[in-house]
Structures are given as structure tokens and as C-alpha cells.
Amino acid sequence: MAKKSEIPDNEGKIEKIAGKKVALFNKAGKICAFSTICPHMRCDVLWNKRDKTWDCPCHGSRFQATGELMRGPAKRDLDKIGIKEKGDELELA
Ligand code: FES
Secondary structure, rough: EEEEOOOOOOEEEEEOOOOEEEEEEEEEOOEEEEEEEEOOOEOEEEEEEOOOEEEEEOOOEEEEOOOOOOOOOHHHHHOEEEEEEEOOOOEEO
């Protein structure tokens, strides 16, 4: 179960929501959600706490905290995932 209160402002975290891995980022109180699957060859991206980016360990693609592609070999942004807040809990929309 993913809780909004466990994702500090300007931090990212990977959580399972309804069995699906979701990359979550708290942007000034608003939670942005993305697929963890790198669009290059489907490895899972990881949160880079120092640089505040999503980094792919397989071939080095990098994405901004808000999912936009920064560096390939991936050629597109992380897929957005719709979520809704139910109190402190985050659910798939
Ligand atoms: S699978 Fe992510 S960079 Fe290749």
C-alpha cells in the first residue's frame, strides 16, 4: 500500500499499487506517478536521490523526476500512470 505521507516533498519512491510497480514523485505536494519500466528495453528505473532523477541501470537512460526523458538510449518519456488519493492512500485511477 502506498501512502502519500511517506513520500517527502521533492523525493521519489517506488511503491506497489494494486500489484503494479509505480514510480512516485512528490512535486510540492502533488504526487506524480509513472511506470517504472524504461521505454528502451523494459528494465526498471531506480530513484537517484542525489540528482533527483529516475535512472535506468541497464543502459544508462535518465529521466527527470517528473518523467521527461533527459538522456537515451530511450527515445521517450516514462509512461504516466493515473493515480488518485484516498485520504493518505494512493490508488490507481
Ligand atoms: S533498458 Fe533502460 S536504458 Fe536500456
